[in-house]
Amino acid sequence: MGIEKLYYMQSTPPRLQNPESKLYYACRSQPEEYELVARHVQLLSEVVGHHFDITLITIPQRDALCESILEENGVHGLVTVAALPLYFLQIDNDLFSMDAPVPSRQLCIHNDTAILPQVACGLRHLSQHMRASWSRVVCAGHAAADVYTLMREFDKQDRRQAHSGDNGDNGDNTSPYTLLLFDRRVDMVTPLCSQLTYAGMLSETVPVTCGTCEVPTPPASSSAGDASSEKDAPRKLQLSAEQDHVYAKLRDVNFSNVAPILKSFSKQMTKSFDERNTNDLTQLASFVKRLPALQGQSRSLAAHVDMSVHINRIKSTDVVTEMLEAELSLVMGHGKQLAIEFIQELICRQFNVNAVLRLLLLLRITNVVSDKAWAGLKQMTLHAYGYKFLPAFSAMESVTDSSAVNAHVLTQLRKRLSLAVSEDDAPDQVLFGMHPLSSRFMATLASAQHDSDLADLQLWFGADTPFAVHTDLPSAADASQKPSNDVVVCFLGGTTHAELTSMRSRLKAGDFNPIFLTTDVLTGDGLMKGLYSQFT
Structure with missing residues (x-):
């Protein structure tokens, strides 16, 4: 016996045709996931009228929370609980x-x-x-x-x-x-700053789970009609420098250096595929042996080109450049008032709320802000985006209190650690203007x-x-x-x-x-x- 089919966790349980089927759930130690499993078990018992052999595998270990949620929903006796010690x-x-x-x-x-x-x-x-x-x-x-x-x-x-x-x-x-x-x-300062490496910008523009992401469809091909539907199917990309030679070269470089690297790979691929035109049988045999690896590298190159186009379209805007300058001003301790005015401008334009909150939290951690100025920024944000974001300001105060870095500490670190990036290191910087x-x-x-x-x-x-x-x-x-x-x-x-x-x-x-x-x-x-x- 083996695995018949894999399902993603959804609001409704999977449809099982065979009453003898065994159902396994694998989930992390999160209350929402345990509640969903309990709901599935209830629906299977009520609607199907049959008690399947169900096992809940908790990752990475069993916990009392799982047991209590299953008991509260009355399904503890219907589920076998096991653990999979999958940590890192x-x-x-x-x-x-x-x-x-x-x-x-x-x-x-x-x-x-x-x-x-x-x-x-x-x-x-x-x-x-x-x-x-x-x-x-x-x-x-x-x-x-x-x-x-x-x-x-x-x-x-x-x-x-x-x-x-x-x-x-x-x-x-x-x-x-x-x-x-x-x-x-x-x-807490570093994760609030915009990343400039290829891997960092990729993670900020597309969702990445366990080192895997979906390659966005290029805009040009999305309008090609039904003929390109197969080509436009979602492509999975494993972001591993060990398995992907293209990604290994791109991962740690500043995004401004990505295009020359992709161009170099493209020239190498063209040269390698030109070897198929030879009349020498020995060289042809060598090419055939390398063909699967070349095809894999070609697919990887195409995926990273499409990904780079997607990143460039999102990140190469004037407002992103202004955000980078505002982040640098806040961290390096100069131009605080200009940064505050830029944040106010973003709020008035109802720019992406996560970007606004990042700058607000960075402002509160790295600088001394008067209660009056902070109350004004808070009121502007809530009026623009809604009072559902009121808890975010309470959470920001908690982050500020628990953060080891504050305005006083950052003043010491600026003097001692040489945070500013020199002109010689600017082409390889990972954050804008700072380490x-x-x-x-x-x-x-x-x-x-x-x-x-x-x-x-x-x-x-x-x-x-x-x-x-x-x-x-x-x-x-x-x-x-x-x-x-x-x-x-x-x-x-x-x-x-x-x-x-x-x-x-x-x-x-x-x-x-x-x-x-x-x-x-x-x-x-x-x-x-x-x-x-x-x-x-």
């Missing part, structure tokens, strides 16, 4: 993600730490799979400290099981790794051996934001005491593609071999939806 999914050659946008937003915006035990479990599973031992754990932020505390408890349990003989893995032959736990709330905050001190975190190495960061951020180096995990005794250049960076609350690009460059320049883990790959608009999505 590899979505790129050096990037693993939990792909959990809702819990990540809840951590950043509402200080909901429900995802942290899952992160700690995921790190334990990952270390066992990699046969890694955390020789050093560097924590930045409160969520990082909480995850480290959970890791200590899990590690002690594993050691007790190993000593009692319940676990055959005694920790021998493990490789030492440095683990960096980074709380997103230490730097991501977190990437400027990531090398310091990676090389820190003791708490004293983080004294400057602690001084700049203040005592309210904890920075610490830990070497007292029980399993750390099994690892070599020699400092390791193998670094695992774990983002609690998510990270952006622009941030990853900058960190890859800085960590590799410091002779580190980074692997990145994240609860989600963020975009500014996606983060803004967490301000009001619970109420709209």
Whole structure:
């Protein structure tokens, strides 16, 4: 027996023809998904009049919330609950993600730490799979400290099981790794800024799930009529530098450099396909062997060309350029009044509400705004977009209070970290005119051996934001005491593609071999939806 058919979760249950069919639901630990499964079970029992064999697979672990929701809906006895310990999914050659946008937003915006035990479990599973031992754990932020505390408890349990003989893995032959736990709330400025890399702009213009997106249909072909209906069918694109050579070249470059790279690939493809015209049988045989790979690369090239056209059409407007300049003004601390006037102009034009909220939150985090000025901006926004966005302003106040970066801290960081991009680096910038905050001190975190190495960061951020180096995990005794250049960076609350690009460059320049883990790959608009999505 095997899988007969796969269904997406919808409001109504699937139609099952065979009463002997077994039905499996796989969903993450979200109340809405559990409620939907319970509703499906009720409808199948009432309408069909038959109790199917139903199994609910919760990812990544079972929780009491699932059991209680099933009990409240009276279907607990009709469903078998199981767990699939699927924590971090590899979505790129050096990037693993939990792909959990809702819990990540809840951590950043509402200080909901429900995802942290899952992160700690995921790190334990990952270390066992990699046969890694955390020789050093560097924590930045409160969520990082909480995850480290959970890791200590899990590690002690594993050691007790190993000593009692319940676990055959005694920790021998493990490789030492440095683990960096980074709380997103230490730097809430970077995800609010517009990204300029190809991967970053792609994620901000089309939905990306588990490293996969749909390629938009080019405008020219959409009007070609029924003859092109097959060609215009949605195309899935796997965004993996390991599997897609075109994406590997495009991923980390500034979008202004994309066209020359695509042109170079196009010339190479033309030259390769011209080899089919040869009369030499040996060369022809070689071409035939390479033909499947060439065809795959050709499809990839066409998809990225269409994607680039789509991005360029959306991003190459005057208002986007003005938004970039406003973001730079707010972060670098000059032209605040001009930025406020630009925000007011966007509100009067009823521009995209997520873009307006991004600038408002960036203004509140990076600058001192009087109560009168903020009340005026709030009133303008609610009149333009409706009072359904009133909870967004309450959430922005919560984000501002929990953010480690404020106007005072940012003043210190501007002086110490050289945030402005030099003219020589301008063609490769990942944010407009500035470096991501977190990437400027990531090398310091990676090389820190003791708490004293983080004294400057602690001084700049203040005592309210904890920075610490830990070497007292029980399993750390099994690892070599020699400092390791193998670094695992774990983002609690998510990270952006622009941030990853900058960190890859800085960590590799410091002779580190980074692997990145994240609860989600963020975009500014996606983060803004967490301000009001619970109420709209």
